[in-house]
Amino acid sequence: MRFDEAYSGNVFIGSSHDFTTSRVVLYGMPMDWTASFRPGSRLGPARIREASLVHEEYSHYLRRDLSEIQYFDAGDIPLAFGNPQRSLEQISVFVQQLLSYEKIPFGIGGEHLVTWPIVKEIYTKYPDLVVLHFDAHADLREDYEGEVYSHATPMRKIAERIGGENLYQFGIRSMTREEATYAEEAGIHFYPFAVIEPLKQIIPTIKDRPVYVSIDIDVLDPAFAPGTGTPDSGGITSQEMFTVIHTLAAAELQIVGADLVEVAPAYDPTEQTVVLAGKMIREMLLGLFV
Amino acid sequence: MRFDEAYSGNVFIGSSHDFTTSRVVLYGMPMDWTASFRPGSRLGPARIREASLVHEEYSHYLRRDLSEIQYFDAGDIPLAFGNPQRSLEQISVFVQQLLSYEKIPFGIGGEHLVTWPIVKEIYTKYPDLVVLHFDAHADLREDYEGEVYSHATPMRKIAERIGGENLYQFGIRSMTREEATYAEEAGIHFYPFAVIEPLKQIIPTIKDRPVYVSIDIDVLDPAFAPGTGTPDSGGITSQEMFTVIHTLAAAELQIVGADLVEVAPAYDPTEQTVVLAGKMIREMLLGLFV
């Protein structure tokens, strides 16, 4: 035993111990520095891992077991407490390295702003990238209270970088009029309220392209996922969320990265949100990257 | 700055500062004196206002923004702590004055008994009044433990005043046999369990009449609205509730008053109920009174 390697720590169920042979790398981004209403998503990754113990490693939906795939839980990226700018750079560096090892990054937030550096790096590798975004909020603001790097702006940054026509937004039910206008002008594939139907329709059109999947837990109704920073009523159910994942799985897309963000355990006294998030991650690990 | 006017306090998002030019007046009725099982709805109005910050002022459902309408949040009516009789009179006086200014009253409870003095006053102005009531409970008892003014009796008082045939009850799933019998005998339009279908059917029949809308948050399932005094499982979803509001909006009825009652923050640790209530109020402000 080497003590500097002794830390088994808190890993997601079924994680391999071998980074080298793993294709997908799971990692946490414990950052909530720009949250305005209810911070706390920085503890999301840790709590989701702890609660993952409640799940079996086998999914009867997909008839597959985590022991059959190889994925590595790298733990949380150490981020500069309270400093968004530096944290984003740290995420960039981390993802660059993952990509240089030919790994598929699967990130757990943390606030949604973390998606920006990830997509930026992946886009460099895959200029033909498509981003599928599931969320209650459009996240298309130019700035929030004067701040360009905010939990309210990542999809704007992404749309500007990869082109609005390569961004697909599902389930959006909260936005300003300016964001709605921008979505239209930028040519974003914008599907307010609905999720499953538009997803099924657009899948054939992205079949041959690299795809990044970003899920904000608040696309679900607060009844199913209360533990989040900016809850918005009127969302989808957990069964619908699993239908989304299984639809993506059945489509056999080329998924080159994914994230699940905005789980805030402080507002999750029953642990139902972290339990749900853990099951989503298991289904994504088993379904999206095979 | 005049200090006796300094209190900006805790107002619902998008409230105008001008009472005179506002058509709709939002006000709280912080009263839970007759609650038997779980009191606490007296804090509903304050908490809904606080949490309204999580919402945008723009609704993409209705493609309208609170800045486009004029409504005034008058705060909470000061009510006599622990004294139902006097509190009801204070509500009566308040609503009378609103009506004398030609304002549309939009009240936030507090317990459901508050609806009785409001409807009584509005009925004086609009003798042709129709009341649409959305609730898990019939609230048709003659008395509760000998008390005529109780959270279990307001709809009985209203039916007796305006005539049972002018009362429409939707989603009711908890009642005594006596209440069910009374509903039938009094000619109430009584729709147990169902909400949206019967609502769509009756709308054409009330098109030309003044309408009052009273929503008890417990018409929703406790999964969506746990923060309430007498939860009853088996209710509607938040999406169905928005369909109700948008159905009313699309019908362009002459709505002369509304309320949302029975939000009890003490049983809402995730804040999902006050978040939902805030969004319902935004949609009602934007949809019902235009």
Next chain:
Amino acid sequence: MRFDEAYSGNVFIGSSHDFTTSRVVLYGMPMDWTASFRPGSRLGPARIREASLVHEEYSHYLRRDLSEIQYFDAGDIPLAFGNPQRSLEQISVFVQQLLSYEKIPFGIGGEHLVTWPIVKEIYTKYPDLVVLHFDAHADLREDYEGEVYSHATPMRKIAERIGGENLYQFGIRSMTREEATYAEEAGIHFYPFAVIEPLKQIIPTIKDRPVYVSIDIDVLDPAFAPGTGTPDSGGITSQEMFTVIHTLAAAELQIVGADLVEVAPAYDPTEQTVVLAGKMIREMLLGLFV
């Protein structure tokens, strides 16, 4: 007043005071000794009774009132704290006696392992027994961490005793691959994910046989029933659960026993789970045994 009988205690609404004339006997099994993830179901029966006060004794679904039937709430069986083996024997003895008095046992858990001694006793009386099992988990493990008597094994014990072909499992969405294989090999009627459709289909085939109904509250989604030990997202709604009960009621089966298990109040800060469980028990009392 005899003081050794003075304890009215905490009884479910509408309980008769007369054991002799009651057909159904409700009883609690305050046991959670083998729970691994989140214990606490030992307090389920007490909290469900306390919260039953929120419900009317009348059901408009079934148009029947608890005053019209005769059932007796016998309170909680005194179980040996921390000792599974002895607790199971105590349940066995209790159920034997109930059966000797020709009573129908209706048990409230406690963890799911309590179902094993109940079914064992009932099977002795009704060798043609059919068991209907509603749950998120298959509970078909041979052992759990080497322990044969565990919350993860009761349905395996039951299948081995009554024959897999007499066991029907609905709504199962969490299991190991071994359990899935066993279900198939043992000839269990195994309906993963779905509940209502398969139930309707199999009802005609069990019409003339004695039926035991075992419901694990976690067959519902955690949105509706967060207060449970091993929550699993993706379950049914409360309306679907009432449809299950009312479907059973309408089928007029010969139901010889029932249980509702795994309500864990510690994870139920809003009380929505105990409120739901109380309503389920009322509907079952009014619907299943008439």
Next chain:
Amino acid sequence: MRFDEAYSGNVFIGSSHDFTTSRVVLYGMPMDWTASFRPGSRLGPARIREASLVHEEYSHYLRRDLSEIQYFDAGDIPLAFGNPQRSLEQISVFVQQLLSYEKIPFGIGGEHLVTWPIVKEIYTKYPDLVVLHFDAHADLREDYEGEVYSHATPMRKIAERIGGENLYQFGIRSMTREEATYAEEAGIHFYPFAVIEPLKQIIPTIKDRPVYVSIDIDVLDPAFAPGTGTPDSGGITSQEMFTVIHTLAAAELQIVGADLVEVAPAYDPTEQTVVLAGKMIREMLLGLFV
């Protein structure tokens, strides 16, 4: 086994099964109907019993074990929900019967108003009665919002019945000026803020008289007993409370009755208040009545 006696229920640790041979009878009064600020003490007795499991039956303070004394936990008196007047009568009847059996009543509240009927009955038997009252509040109001029977009035009723000079109040730190004036005029032995010193001083003066002890849990600081209806900061510590009990024990007074009231579990998320109350009851059982 007789099923109408089957209910072992939820009893305080170490309770005898034999009413006849028990000298002290413990009983709950689940009533909080007149609480204004934070109701919930009706669940105090049940929760204190449940949590009593955490304690040993042996006290090293007193070097005595509950197995050495005979006391009987009679459970909760069934009280008329929401009806103070009838509930008080039910308590009166219960206590009368206890006294007719020569038992010492030891009651658990519930709100403090329950002390009134108990003392009234005991005073009939012991006209020389002394009442020791430990509380943050004087409870000496003539009425509360016009109501004579309120949680704010029991000590006024008692002072008027037994004579102010037979009432000793310790630790009082919240009162109106009117109550302070009344305490003085009525000749009450009134010790604001202080507890242990005045108690030690007055003990010799009551040595030969029958004594009733009434403890409101809020005499402790909310740091030690947050779970109560009207918390008031600045109270005594748990160690000081045990010194009070052990001082009474050492004095070998003739204690003819006692109560512990106002434990409200809804405000006790850590269970520290019910744990403390349970230990106080054990120490009182072992120390006061020997």
Next chain:
Amino acid sequence: MRFDEAYSGNVFIGSSHDFTTSRVVLYGMPMDWTASFRPGSRLGPARIREASLVHEEYSHYLRRDLSEIQYFDAGDIPLAFGNPQRSLEQISVFVQQLLSYEKIPFGIGGEHLVTWPIVKEIYTKYPDLVVLHFDAHADLREDYEGEVYSHATPMRKIAERIGGENLYQFGIRSMTREEATYAEEAGIHFYPFAVIEPLKQIIPTIKDRPVYVSIDIDVLDPAFAPGTGTPDSGGITSQEMFTVIHTLAAAELQIVGADLVEVAPAYDPTEQTVVLAGKMIREMLLGLFV
């Protein structure tokens, strides 16, 4: 009734309705924008007012009643959400106006940074100002993560402005070595850990000078005041806090302003912190400004 004045809102008990004749003005500063560990103090003022209902207006400690003094609760200052710089300016303007009306400002936080603009304004009026600071933290950092305006810096700003020798710090138990060094070098009267003894000693030396009192609720131990953003164990008790206030009251100092800050209701599930804060405010109102 004028509706733009209708808002009685949520005021602290015993507030006068007349700004003009009031000497002391109570006001909230709902700001927590720079909190790093646990935000939420922006809701402190509102929750303290709501819970003030639990207290009598009479204090037996001081034998004085709020009806005997004149103070005015001006509600919360409307502050720019998420913008520290502008919020501080808004507080400055508000306090300037209060001072121009010859009112004594008594502020409720909000985070401790709010003390900076208040003291800055008061110092302009009273150049001989003494500041008494009660806190677990020194708040003497030059900056926090590069930010000069932070909850960790206000006392540094104040020391630099009014001179370290005019600042008295009591109860400090958390600081960096740099802060300890600065306290010494700047000539601050620095009393780590201890509170009452040093306070008594220095009072004679400040008798003839204008005094500002700033209390951070975390000077109390988390046992007494858990609801705060950066709790630190080892603090004083509630009785000691009242001794502080009553010592100040007995000294009859010329107190020209005061604040109570850092109450964060989200970490106060039992409400003991807001209850304590309310009682502190009552005692301060009754004792400090007479």
Next chain:
Amino acid sequence: MRFDEAYSGNVFIGSSHDFTTSRVVLYGMPMDWTASFRPGSRLGPARIREASLVHEEYSHYLRRDLSEIQYFDAGDIPLAFGNPQRSLEQISVFVQQLLSYEKIPFGIGGEHLVTWPIVKEIYTKYPDLVVLHFDAHADLREDYEGEVYSHATPMRKIAERIGGENLYQFGIRSMTREEATYAEEAGIHFYPFAVIEPLKQIIPTIKDRPVYVSIDIDVLDPAFAPGTGTPDSGGITSQEMFTVIHTLAAAELQIVGADLVEVAPAYDPTEQTVVLAGKMIREMLLGLFV
């Protein structure tokens, strides 16, 4: 960056990155398998680390900073979920290795049973070992419900191994009569209730011997440390606990190991227990091993 070393994870503040040069090694033992009343201490180590962020690395009590010492946080030992026997062996192996590297083990529980394998290993190295035990409970049972390895037995095992005369127990206030008798017969230095005075008295007698310090968080009153499995009222304050640590620090004993156990975050909604535990660990790191 090597990804198999990327996990910075969740470490206690001020941890060195260098195992080799560190003298003290901090490690968690996430085990609560034998808890009977309220499990959950398995999450203690993780939550204490997370909350350690609230503390400065500098202690003004000791005028020392964590940057001045070298200690290494090795994370949690991976233990066999639900299996006490194997977990104890895993702890033994871990501690053996630490000792072979000449490190001082500083463990965080987890339940108190973890102390048994640690002391067993240290005793092998230091046969002259003295154990100082601070706890509310004697933990001297021979077995608990027939189980020799239980949270109620570790000090019995230790007394039998190292000799009762080498065991010092402070603050004990909960035990059976059998445990009290055993303590006496075994020659244990047994100090019920009191802590600081007896500690000061015995220190000179153990000056030249190797000392192990085991602190159960429940030696503190639940007011200060509610988050624990078997709370017992009447304990010491946080200031007294720091006095204990600083008394040990001043004595300059040869401390060869230490632990802090039984922190159960599920009963710590305000986080005051994990905050306290973190400060205790900082003071112990800075004070005990220098």
